[in-house]
Amino acid sequence: FKYIAWSCKEILDNHGEREDGIYYLTTANGMKYQTFCDMNTAGGGWTLVASVHENSIYGRCTVGDRWSSQQGNNPNLPDGDGNWSNRNTFGLVESATSDDYKNPGYYDIAAKDVSVWHVPNNFPMEHWNLAAILRYHTENNFLRLYGGNLFNLFKQFPVRYNIGSCSNRGPAIPIVYDHGNRESTRNLYGPKKKDEFDPGFITFRAINNELGAMAICSGVKPRGCNSEHYCIGGGGYFHPDQCGYFPSFDWDRLGRDQGWSASKEMTESAVLLFYR
Amino acid sequence: FKYIAWSCKEILDNHGEREDGIYYLTTANGMKYQTFCDMNTAGGGWTLVASVHENSIYGRCTVGDRWSSQQGNNPNLPDGDGNWSNRNTFGLVESATSDDYKNPGYYDIAAKDVSVWHVPNNFPMEHWNLAAILRYHTENNFLRLYGGNLFNLFKQFPVRYNIGSCSNRGPAIPIVYDHGNRESTRNLYGPKKKDEFDPGFITFRAINNELGAMAICSGVKPRGCNSEHYCIGGGGYFHPDQCGYFPSFDWDRLGRDQGWSASKEMTESAVLLFYR
Amino acid sequence: FKYIAWSCKEILDNHGEREDGIYYLTTANGMKYQTFCDMNTAGGGWTLVASVHENSIYGRCTVGDRWSSQQGNNPNLPDGDGNWSNRNTFGLVESATSDDYKNPGYYDIAAKDVSVWHVPNNFPMEHWNLAAILRYHTENNFLRLYGGNLFNLFKQFPVRYNIGSCSNRGPAIPIVYDHGNRESTRNLYGPKKKDEFDPGFITFRAINNELGAMAICSGVKPRGCNSEHYCIGGGGYFHPDQCGYFPSFDWDRLGRDQGWSASKEMTESAVLLFYR
Numbered sequence: 026f027k028y029i030a031w032s033c034k035e036i037l038d039n040h041g042e043r044e045d046g047i048y049y050l051t052t053a054n055g056m057k058y059q060t061f062c063d064m065n066t067a068g069g070g071w072t073l074v075a076s077v078h079e080n081s082i083y084g085r086c087t088v089g090d091r092w093s094s095q096q097g098n099n100p101n102l103p104d105g106d107g108n109w110s111n112r113n114t115f116g117l118v119e120s121a122t123s124d125d126y127k128n129p130g131y132y133d134i135a136a137k138d139v140s141v142w143h144v145p146n147n148f149p150m151e152h153w154n155l156a157a158i159l160r161y162h163t164e165n166n167f168l169r170l171y172g173g174n175l176f177n178l179f180k181q182f183p184v185r186y187n188i189g190s191c192s193n194r195g196p197a198i199p200i201v202y203d204h205g206n207r208e209s210t211r212n213l214y215g216p217k218k219k220d221e222f223d224p225g226f227i228t229f230r231a232i233n234n235e236l237g238a239m240a241i242c243s244g245v246k247p248r249g250c251n252s253e254h255y256c257i258g259g260g261g262y263f264h265p266d267q268c269g270y271f272p273s274f275d276w277d278r279l280g281r282d283q284g285w286s287a288s289k290e291m292t293e294s295a296v297l298l299f300y301r
Numbered sequence: 302f303k304y305i306a307w308s309c310k311e312i313l314d315n316h317g318e319r320e321d322g323i324y325y326l327t328t329a330n331g332m333k334y335q336t337f338c339d340m341n342t343a344g345g346g347w348t349l350v351a352s353v354h355e356n357s358i359y360g361r362c363t364v365g366d367r368w369s370s371q372q373g374n375n376p377n378l379p380d381g382d383g384n385w386s387n388r389n390t391f392g393l394v395e396s397a398t399s400d401d402y403k404n405p406g407y408y409d410i411a412a413k414d415v416s417v418w419h420v421p422n423n424f425p426m427e428h429w430n431l432a433a434i435l436r437y438h439t440e441n442n443f444l445r446l447y448g449g450n451l452f453n454l455f456k457q458f459p460v461r462y463n464i465g466s467c468s469n470r471g472p473a474i475p476i477v478y479d480h481g482n483r484e485s486t487r488n489l490y491g492p493k494k495k496d497e498f499d500p501g502f503i504t505f506r507a508i509n510n511e512l513g514a515m516a517i518c519s520g521v522k523p524r525g526c527n528s529e530h531y532c533i534g535g536g537g538y539f540h541p542d543q544c545g546y547f548p549s550f551d552w553d554r555l556g557r558d559q560g561w562s563a564s565k566e567m568t569e570s571a572v573l574l575f576y577r
Numbered sequence: 578f579k580y581i582a583w584s585c586k587e588i589l590d591n592h593g594e595r596e597d598g599i600y601y602l603t604t605a606n607g608m609k610y611q612t613f614c615d616m617n618t619a620g621g622g623w624t625l626v627a628s629v630h631e632n633s634i635y636g637r638c639t640v641g642d643r644w645s646s647q648q649g650n651n652p653n654l655p656d657g658d659g660n661w662s663n664r665n666t667f668g669l670v671e672s673a674t675s676d677d678y679k680n681p682g683y684y685d686i687a688a689k690d691v692s693v694w695h696v697p698n699n700f701p702m703e704h705w706n707l708a709a710i711l712r713y714h715t716e717n718n719f720l721r722l723y724g725g726n727l728f729n730l731f732k733q734f735p736v737r738y739n740i741g742s743c744s745n746r747g748p749a750i751p752i753v754y755d756h757g758n759r760e761s762t763r764n765l766y767g768p769k770k771k772d773e774f775d776p777g778f779i780t781f782r783a784i785n786n787e788l789g790a791m792a793i794c795s796g797v798k799p800r801g802c803n804s805e806h807y808c809i810g811g812g813g814y815f816h817p818d819q820c821g822y823f824p825s826f827d828w829d830r831l832g833r834d835q836g837w838s839a840s841k842e843m844t845e846s847a848v849l850l851f852y853r
Contacts, residue, residue: 047607054426055323056335056395059608080658081648088364088640088647089658095364096357106356106365111399111423113392116665119608119681123663129395147663150606330702331599332611332671364640371640372633382632382641387675387699389668405671 026057032134033062034070034301043069045154047118052133060118060128061150063140063299066203067162071140071299074130074174076121077241077257078146078295079270086261086268091115091125092240094261098268103186105261109240110179122148122295132176136300137166139175140203141227141243143213143294153297158290159213159244160204162301163227167198174300175229182230184240186262191250195230200244210244213291214255217284221249231256237263239272243296254285257296302333308410309338310346310577319345321430323394328409336394336404337426339416339575342479343438347416347575350406350450352397353517353533354422354571355546362537362544367391367401368516370537374544379462381537385516386455398424398571408452412576413442415451416479417503417519419489419570429573434566435489435520436480438577439503443474450576451505458506460516462538467526471506476520486520489567490531493560497525507532513539515548519572530561533572578609584686585614586622586853595621597706599670604685612670612680613702615692615851618755619714623692623851626682626726628673629793629809630698630847631822638813638820643667643677644792646813650820655738657813661792662731674700674847684728688852689718691727692755693779693795695765695846705849710842711765711796712756714851715779719750726852727781734782736792738814743802747782752796762796765843766807769836773801783808789815791824795848806837809848 026049030036036048043064050072051057063071080089086098086105094105106113108127116126122144140162148156171178182195205213210224226246231239234250240258247256253263253272267273274287286292302325306312312324319340326348327333339347356365362374362381370381383389384403392402398420416438424432447454458471481489486500502522507515510526516534523532529539529548543549550563562568578601582588588600595616602624603609615623632641638650638657646657659665660679668678674696692714700708723730734747757765759776766774778798783791786802792810799808805815805824815824826839838844 052395054395056393058393081654083651083653084648087649096360097363099359101359102357107399111396112425113396113400117608117610117681119604119606119685120663120665123659124665129393149664328671330671332669334669372636373639375635377635378633383675387672388701389672389676405669409671 032070032130032136032300033064033072036062037064037070047150050130052129056129058128058130060130061121063154066140066160067164067201071162071301072130072134073118073121073297073299074128074134075298076116076126076295077270077298078122078125079292080124082269082271082274082292084269085265089125090269091127092257092270093259093268096261098262098265100186100262102261103188104183105259109184109258110176119150121150121297122146122153130300132174134300135173136168138163138168138301139227140299140301142297142299143243143291144297145290145294157204158294159210161200161202161227161244162299163198164201165198167196168300171196175298178229179240184230184238184258184260186238186260187236188238189232190236191232191234193232194228194247197226197228197246200225200227212288214245214287215284218255221251222247222255228256235264237267237272241296255287308346308406308412308576309340309348312338313340313346323426326406328405332405334404334406336406337397339430342416342436343440343477347438347577348406348410349394349397349573349575350404350410351574352392352402352571353546353574354398354401355568356400358545358547358550358568360545361541365401366545367403368533368546369535369544372537374538374541376462376538378537379464380459381535385460385534386452395426397426397573398422398429406576408450410576411449413444414439414577415444415503416575416577418573418575419519419567420573421566421570433480434570435486437476437478437503437520438575439474440477441474443472444576447472451574454505455516460506460514460534460536462514462536463512464514465508466512467508467510469508470504470523473502473504473522476501476503488564490521490563491560494531497527498523498531504532511540513543513548517572531563584622584682584688584852585616585624588614589616589622599702602682604681608681610680610682612682613673615706618692618712619716619753623714623853624682624686624688625670625673625849625851626680626686627850628668628678628847629822629850630674630677631844632676634821634823634826634844636821637817641677642821643679644809644822645811645820648813650814650817652738652814654813655740656735657811661736661810662728671702673849674698674705682852684726686852687725688720690715690720690853691779692851692853694849694851695795695843696849697842697846709756710846711762713752713754713779713796714853715750716753717750719748720852723748727850730781731792736782736790736810736812738790738812739788740790741784742788743784743786745784746780746799749778749780749798752777752779764840766797766839767836770807773803774799774807780808787816789819789824793848807839
């Protein structure tokens with residue numbers, strides 16, 4: 026183990042390492058794990074902690090839907106698998122665009138900001154940066170207000186069915202674009218959603234008309250209450266057509282209005298989450 | 302890797318390490334893995350090898366039920382997933398209270414005794430010891446008679462549907478309490494079971510009236526044949542209402558007699574298994 | 578980490594290591610992992626990269642069927658889980674005969690040949706070699722023509738439902754037997770298949786009459802189009818009775834002609850895949 030560091034930021038600051046790539050990190054309790062460090066975006070020091078990868082847009086809370094529920098659409102399990110706010114981990118770093126990924130940094134690192142990359146499925150690590158269809162980060166230190174990471178943020182704003190109404194959204198944080206812009210964000214979510222959201226934000230814990238809870242609205246702040254069309258992850262219960270990671274990104278595949286579907290680029294990309 | 306050791310006992314004995322925490326161990330074949338060592342209870346040297354975590358009391362042998370069956374309730378699969386007596390492994394040590402955990406030590410370490418901690422779900426590792434609602438260990442070296450670990454014990458006493466009748470139970474071993482006592486054990490399993498078991502033991506491979514096999518009756522020795530109310534893990538087939546880890550700990554949630562249910566404390570705690 | 582090597586071949590060539598066992602390898606991107614090296618067969622230097630383990634011959638594309646589909650038999654998911662040609666990984670090396678295994682070497686190593694071991698389920702690593710019911714390897718450097726590994730080969734020959742007809746098979750490569758022979762290969766697949774295949778080959782991406790795609794016909798080259806009886810792995814859709822790893826190895830268990838079933842030895846062995 027070359028360094029004993031808690032985060033990529035520490036490797037950057039204490040050891041001057043500026044190369045993007047895989048490093049060993051350690052938790053506060055001393056558990057070692059490998060992850061990807063982005064050492065260059067906006068000053069570098071970003072630790073990859075998770076990815077949300079849709080294995081089957083047809084799966085409705087079935088095997089592989091770890092970020093919502095693998096137990097079927099079930100109102101008795103309002104939290105679903107609960108992975109947004111527990112210490113369960115899965116996957117390996119190089120598989121982050123081929124399957125779900127969550128490493129101990131997700132709950133263990135004390136961070137200030139997040140960075141998000143939307144990378145087409147199955148792209149190899151060495152091309153993630155260039156292949157991303159959308160990359161952005163926050164820079165107002167908002168995580169300090171919410172316990173230093175998403176694990177703690179989602180304790181305060183549970184991703185749980187029937188926890189509140191559409192107006193009980195969690196924080197919407199302004200973002201700085203590293204690849205893409207407000208217009209391209211809007212286009213990625215499809216043509217019909219002009220009045221549904223404002224691009225230029227990342228929003229946590231949205232709730233829709235049917236009281237389903239979603240974890241992250243990536244790149245946008247909802248105006249309306251149909252957030253199942255542009256927010257990802259979720260609790261364990263949704264409108265029957267919607268359970269899954271991208272609850273209703275595929276509205277038209279069900280033979281309904283195409284305009285409510287997100288772009289193919291979006292639904293076939295993994296969402297990589299970084300902390301700094 | 303600081304030490305090359307096969308078990309926590311070896312790290313304690315050969316290196317005098319007395320701090321609870323995460324260490325690297327190695328299997329006989331040289332595979333490295335990380336786990337938690339309890340270096341203090343009753344002399345220390347306890348290796349965490351597994352945890353049984355109920356992800357959904359509503360799941361009846363569905364995804365996540367690795368210690369019984371993830372293939373549905375199926376008499377054609379009498380062993381279910383078979384993890385009590387195979388070399389399959391899953392999970393990471395820090396996730397042991399948030400999901401199932403099984404490391405190579407389970408089948409690889411040659412041990413004499415077991416220690417069991419019932420820790421509320423999702424508690425962080427640094428608080429497991431204090432948060433536990435029940436902790437005990439054996440001290441009569443019983444594992445020596447059964448091949449040195451649970452992997453071998455369960456080869457002799459298969460956790461398999463229809464392998465025998467209620468009288469074909471495996472060994473019931475007396476325990477020494479580290480936190481809790483006979484009375485608190487009884488209370489954890491709920492009010493109505495006074496005549497069903499004797500507290501102060503750990504029992505392996507119980508069989509109920511319906512010929513379902515359970516792996517561990519933690520803290521108790523069955524008297525009757527309704528062991529689905531207080532024994533955990535299992536083969537691949539049970540009475541239809543019961544398949545799962547805690548086969549019938551939740552009897553009242555099905556709208557039946559509340560007295561047959563175990564306490565919420567019990568069903569919402571992970572069962573951590575240690576060897577020494 | 579004793580060596581920094583990309584493959585077992587490199588450890589053999591650069592460090593003269595000739596002992597079979599577990600070594601740390603590294604990917605091109607620097608991710609470390611442990612796997613088994615066979616340092617003796619036909620000159621040695623074979624890296625274990627994957628195993629295909631049937632957890633339940635009754636499961637029809639259910640949990641645990643990672644090499645076909647865990648999403649049920651679904652024509653909308655023609656690739657199934659897609660693990661033959663993605664970077665997803667699962668399992669640990671010592672569990673390779675107790676569950677599915679796929680390590681980063683599968684997609685990362687640049688190799689020339691494959692070696693295949695059929696090892697009875699749950700055998701410990703130290704006995705894999707002697708316990709194997711069939712062992713063979715290729716020696717014509719065929720992987721050079723297909724991108725250096727199976728990950729790339731299956732990009733060229735997708736394991737996908739409805740990708741072509743029975744005549745669109747991928748390459749059939751002659752093999753050299755290390756344990757077993759043509760006659761024993763034939764017997765392992767059962768009595769009735771005399772005219773269905775020629776032993777002495779390994780074939781990639783077979784397609785059957787119903788347009789189902791299979792990944793590997795181990796030890797044989799199909800003549801006919803009923804390859805579901807002797808080829809393994811698959812896409813996400815098959816004839817309803819067949820979805821799974823060994824799509825129709827168990828024909829007689831369904832109450833049909835016993836002669837079409839493979840031997841019990843075959844269906845209860847894991848298929849270990851090595852590169853060199």
